[in-house]
Amino acid sequence: MEIIKKKLLFSKLWLFLSISLLLFSCREEEDPSKNNHIYKPTAVSPSEIFPTEFGMPPLPADNPFTVEGIYLGRMLFYDPILSIDSSISCSSCHIQEFAFADPQKLSTGVFGLKTGRNAPSLFNMAYSRKFFWDARVNTLRDLVFEPIQAHNEMAMTLPLLETRLRRNQKYIDYFNKAFNTEPNLLDMSKAMEQFLLSIVSKDSRFNQFFPGTNSHLLNASELRGAFIFNGLVDFDAQGKTKGADCFHCHGGEMAQQQNPLMGGIASNGLPGAVVDKGVGGITNRSQDLGTFKAPSLLNIALTAPYMHDGRFNTLEEVVEHYSTGVNYDHPNIHPQMSAHGGIQLNLSQEQKDDLLAYLRTMTDFTFISNPAYSNPFK
Ligand code: HEC
Ligand code: HEC
Numbered sequence: 001m002e003i004i005k006k007k008l009l010f011s012k013l014w015l016f017l018s019i020s021l022l023l024f025s026c027r028e029e030e031d032p033s034k035n036n037h038i039y040k041p042t043a044v045s046p047s048e049i050f051p052t053e054f055g056m057p058p059l060p061a062d063n064p065f066t067v068e069g070i071y072l073g074r075m076l077f078y079d080p081i082l083s084i085d086s087s088i089s090c091s092s093c094h095i096q097e098f099a100f101a102d103p104q105k106l107s108t109g110v111f112g113l114k115t116g117r118n119a120p121s122l123f124n125m126a127y128s129r130k131f132f133w134d135a136r137v138n139t140l141r142d143l144v145f146e147p148i149q150a151h152n153e154m155a156m157t158l159p160l161l162e163t164r165l166r167r168n169q170k171y172i173d174y175f176n177k178a179f180n181t182e183p184n185l186l187d188m189s190k191a192m193e194q195f196l197l198s199i200v201s202k203d204s205r206f207n208q209f210f211p212g213t214n215s216h217l218l219n220a221s222e223l224r225g226a227f228i229f230n231g232l233v234d235f236d237a238q239g240k241t242k243g244a245d246c247f248h249c250h251g252g253e254m255a256q257q258q259n260p261l262m263g264g265i266a267s268n269g270l271p272g273a274v275v276d277k278g279v280g281g282i283t284n285r286s287q288d289l290g291t292f293k294a295p296s297l298l299n300i301a302l303t304a305p306y307m308h309d310g311r312f313n314t315l316e317e318v319v320e321h322y323s324t325g326v327n328y329d330h331p332n333i334h335p336q337m338s339a340h341g342g343i344q345l346n347l348s349q350e351q352k353d354d355l356l357a358y359l360r361t362m363t364d365f366t367f368i369s370n371p372a373y374s375n376p377f378k
Helices: 002-030 069-075 145-149 157-165 167-179 183-197 203-210 220-229 279-283 315-325 348-359
Strands: none
Touching: 069 167, 069 183, 145 157, 157 167, 157 183, 167 183, 220 348, 315 348
């Protein structure tokens, strides 16, 4: 009798235990609001991002593109909470309608402070391994920490930033979706890296024309400009001057030379004493003094003012610089700038107009209105 009772009790207990275990494990699996829920981000193939004409860029193996990672990076890019007083976002200085450059000569950071240099345009960065005018940073993942902490940009401290992100429900959700983590600085930088790498400009008329086979896409003036740009015309009586040779440093389908030795980093003979040491300020080598990264000329008509210090207000002024204003006494002027024996090009008015017309074909209107890069909070 006793034994039977005990057995019964035991089996009841067992039933109770197994039922509650079952319930418990069900709840564990099905509650989507739980933070440790495993969310599988949606992979994005690089071939959906990069055009075949540009080829496949080298990409970081430990940070594959996902829909959620790119979106998180885009949220961060447009979010002023990345700055100490929540007033400035990356997009305050990198504005899409200006190809992510800033129409101000020097940009304004927190407390009205000014940057030391002109903010460059942002696109096709996956094809580059040198960032900033002085090429001091090699990856976008590392780069993002500079503006965030610079006293005259966002002036943020990293511990405070991490705390802010961890208290923000939309970031709790999106870090979980993109990386299955709580908000943290490494994944923040990886998400921004994904977004920045995904920004591509490829649809300008120049790009449709490149490498020159679709010449019907350009009008006569633009075509003459292309010849001048690419050094394909003889236009002085002695035959010494072969076009303006812009292509040496701004060549290829991305209108930018990547190789530092071939003009990818150079002095283009700006007049006046060297105030900003440029690459020389990083390497401390005299041969780098006053040299800068040669920027891409895609979207150049949108990104005034020009040069690292924003000294030229218009493209006309830039062309005038290359035509008559080159400082051949610059200590490190690039050999490609003095290929004509150190004499000014002295372009005629028609040649200048043609060159300008060609530069204006490099504007990519699809890019500056592409919703994939726009403010996700609007
Ligand atoms: C207050 C204005 C300002 C803010 C805010 C700002 N930037 Fe910049 N950005 C600049 C300036 C100025 C430079 C050029 C600095 C230099 O070369 O020394 C620059 C350069 C860059 C470059 C280098 C581009 C190239 O081709 O070399 C990248 C990338 C960039 N910024 C991304 C960002 C991101 C991401 C953020 C937000 C985390 C950000 N910036 C916030 C002004 C700003
Ligand atoms: C030897 C290399 C070299 C050659 C040749 C050259 N450039 Fe440049 N270019 C540069 C460098 C380097 C800079 C950035 C200089 C700086 O900011 O101090 C630059 C800047 C520019 C800018 C301003 C870009 C910006 O975003 O602010 C324009 C526009 C430009 N070049 C157009 C031309 C044109 C047009 C020609 C031909 C007439 C030409 N370049 C020839 C190296 C070169």
